[in-house]
Amino acid sequence: MSKIDRLVTAIDPVPHAPEQGQDARELFHEIVATQVKARRRVRWPVLIPVAAVLAAAAVTGVAFMPTDAPSGITPAAALAFQRSGDDWIVTVKNLYASPERFASEFRARGFDIRLSIAPGSPSTVGHVTGGEVTEGTTRIEEESVECESPGGRCAVSFRIPAEFQGSAQIWLARPARPGERYESAGDVDATGELLHCVPFRGMTVDEVRGVLAERDGSIEEFRVGKRSERAQQVPGNWFVKDAVPTAPGRVLVWAQPDRVKFTPELTTYVEKKMAGCPKG
Amino acid sequence: MTHPPGARDRFEAIYNAHYPAIHQYAARRTDSPEDTADVMSETFLTAWRRIADVPEGEAARLWLYGVARRVLANQRRGQSRRAGLAERLKDESSATRLSGPDGLDHVRGAFDGLPARDRDVLALACWEGLTGPEIGKVLGCTATAARIRLHRARKRLAKALGLTEADQAITELRGESL
Numbered sequence: 034m035s036k037i038d039r040l041v042t043a044i045d046p047v048p049h050a051p052e053q054g055q056d057a058r059e060l061f062h063e064i065v066a067t068q069v070k071a072r073r074r075v076r077w078p079v080l081i082p083v084a085a086v087l088a089a090a091a092v093t094g095v096a097f098m099p100t101d102a103p104s105g106i107t108p109a110a111a112l113a114f115q116r117s118g119d120d121w122i123v124t125v126k127n128l129y130a131s132p133e134r135f136a137s138e139f140r141a142r143g144f145d146i147r148l149s150i151a152p153g154s155p156s157t158v159g160h161v162t163g164g165e166v167t168e169g170t171t172r173i174e175e176e177s178v179e180c181e182s183p184g185g186r187c188a189v190s191f192r193i194p195a196e197f198q199g200s201a202q203i204w205l206a207r208p209a210r211p212g213e214r215y216e217s218a219g220d221v222d223a224t225g226e227l228l229h230c231v232p233f234r235g236m237t238v239d240e241v242r243g244v245l246a247e248r249d250g251s252i253e254e255f256r257v258g259k260r261s262e263r264a265q266q267v268p269g270n271w272f273v274k275d276a277v278p279t280a281p282g283r284v285l286v287w288a289q290p291d292r293v294k295f296t297p298e299l300t301t302y303v304e305k306k307m308a309g310c311p312k313g
Numbered sequence: 314m315t316h317p318p319g320a321r322d323r324f325e326a327i328y329n330a331h332y333p334a335i336h337q338y339a340a341r342r343t344d345s346p347e348d349t350a351d352v353m354s355e356t357f358l359t360a361w362r363r364i365a366d367v368p369e370g371e372a373a374r375l376w377l378y379g380v381a382r383r384v385l386a387n388q389r390r391g392q393s394r395r396a397g398l399a400e401r402l403k404d405e406s407s408a409t410r411l412s413g414p415d416g417l418d419h420v421r422g423a424f425d426g427l428p429a430r431d432r433d434v435l436a437l438a439c440w441e442g443l444t445g446p447e448i449g450k451v452l453g454c455t456a457t458a459a460r461i462r463l464h465r466a467r468k469r470l471a472k473a474l475g476l477t478e479a480d481q482a483i484t485e486l487r488g489e490s491l
Contacts, residue, residue, distance in 0.1 A: 037467045040420045040474070041439035047340045050333035057332050060354055064328075064361045065321055199453075202390075298419040301475060 112138045112148075117192070124190035125150070128207040144193065145200040146173075153206025154278035156219030156226050159189045160206055173201055214280040221276045221284055222306050228284070230310035232303060233276060235293040239269035241276070241286065253283040261287070320364050327367060328357060331374050334441070335381055341440055342385055351388065356381040375450040378441065382433075382451060423473035431466035438463055 111130035115122045121142070125135075128150050135148040153160070173193050189205055206217045221228045227250040233241050238252070245251055255264040267288045275287040295303075332353075339352035359380045360367055367373050424432060437443045437451060445463060446456035454462075 035467065037471050037474075037476075038435075038439050040417070041424065041435050041470070044417050044421050044424060045341065045440045047337050047440075050337045051340070053329070053332050056350070057336075060350075060357065061325065061328055064354070064358050065324065067358060067361060296419065298422070298475070 110138060111135055114142060116195075119196070120192045120194050122190055122192055125205065128189065128205075144197060146193070147200075147202045148205065149202070150189075150205045150207045151216035152209035152213040153217040154215045154219050154221075154226060155208070156223035157206040157215075157217045158208050158225075161191065161203060173197070173203065209281050211281070215278055218278045220306070221278050226278055227282070228276060230307065232307055233273055234299070234303060235295065236273050237269060238267060238271045238273060238286065238288050241273050242269070245284065250282045250284065252286050253279050254285055256285065256287045257289065264288075316364060323367075324361050324364050327360060327364075327373050327377075331377050332357075334374055335377050338378055338381055338441060339385070341436065343388075348388060352381055352384050355384045359384070372450070375443075375447055378437070378443075378451045379453065420474065423470060426473055427466065427469055430462065431469055434459065434463045435466045435470065 109126065111125065111127040111134045113124045113126050115124070125148070127134075130150075132147060132149050135150075136146070139146040139148070173191055189207075191203070204217070206215075209215055219226060222231060222233065223229060227245060227248055228241075231241075231244050233244065236244075238255075242252060255267045256262065257264045257267060268290075271288040271290050272293050273286055273288055274293050276284045279285045335356060336349065336353060339349045339356070340346075343349045343352060356377060360377060366376075368376050424435070427435070433452070434448055437448045443451065445460035448463065449456040449459035452459060452462075
């Protein structure tokens with residue numbers, strides 16, 4: 034076993050299998066009492082290889098027409114497909130299109146891919162925040178990695194192997210609109226975020242409030258204690274342990290009455306975060 | 314349609330053989346006993362409905378892991394719709410980070426910070442004790458793809474922990490003395 038494996042094994046949250054008790058027996062009886070219905074087989078109807086679709090399209094004279102080409106009849110496409118070797122580079126043209134719209138444009142290309150785009154904090158905008166490939170052996174890769182613009186004007190795209198025949202669900206982050214809360218959040222001190230270049234860990238709550246105020250931000254709520262309990266307010270002289278963006282201009286703060294202990298790991302982490310920030 | 318005779322016995326054998334492992338798998342990846350129970354009932358209900366698809370022998374366990382994994386993904390999807398995802402993740406990770414006097418919080422922190430698919434393969438390898446080909450079966454990918462994913466995940470975790478190949482021996486010592 035490698036060293037890394039040993040460390041992961043050591044943090045197993047449930048190292049011992051449970052006893053198979055009364056609950057297990059009850060569940061068994063509930064399950065076998067369930068009426069079994071005929072199985073539906075609707076998930077994989079017919080997947081036409083993309084190459085075949087293109088060949089057919091060439092015959093009808095519409096091959097390679099960009100999906101976002103001007104058209105008087107159809108609304109502008111939400112996705113643009115561009116071929117790159119064995120892959121498609123798919124770029125999201127309309128971050129606010131509905132999931133149904135994305136699904137139908139993917140379906141038109143023979144893909145069973147669902148795309149959900151939800152508001153994310155600035156450093157996550159344009160990034161894949163989650164994904165689930167339920168079938169198939171190929172991977173979908175994020176392309177829009179350099180996407181730090183807080184305005185979210187970067188192109189959001191990803192790479193899908195043309196032979197991808199599975200089904201996938203992808204979550205992407207888009208900029209939040211006024212009043213929206215983030216569904217995905219980056220580090221609160223990442224580029225574009227409210228506490229970028231602020232060594233806020235170990236500051237007092239009041240100090241962090243001051244920094245946030247300069248940046249038109251505020252603390253939304255606190256989390257305190259070992260169980261991370263919710264608190265609306267804490268004394269201003271408490272210390273900030275961690276924070277996370279929750280909505281534009283808002284952060285959630287972990288605070289404690291004692292000074293924050295800087296482990297060597299935390300110190301290194303903070304140093305890395307502050308590298309490249311103006312000194313002083 | 315109903316199951317053929319003998320299906321109930323076969324299901325019972327599968328259920329008894331794999332309940333502890335699947336329960337442990339679910340408990341490792343959920344926050345509450347209620348969520349674990351939900352994953353268990355949905356996973357084994359799927360196995361009952363699709364009893365003809367459940368492979369024989371040890372492969373049944375991998376098949377069940379695969380089902381449980383999809384059930385968990387659906388559960389998380391539902392939860393993230395209900396609560397702010399960021400907050401939930403943060404709460405989870407800070408809860409784990411604070412959880413032990415074992416001196417391994419930095420490992421937990423680094424592990425929690427990995428992309429989900431890295432955590433997925435590392436956990437299957439180290440917690441469930443699966444080999445590359447077995448992980449491939451759970452994830453629905455080839456053994457080679459699983460091995461590559463595992464290799465990359467190990468590298469990323471080592472990097473997150475600030476380890477180079479040469480450092481790893483030292484960490485091993487530290488890890489054991491902690």
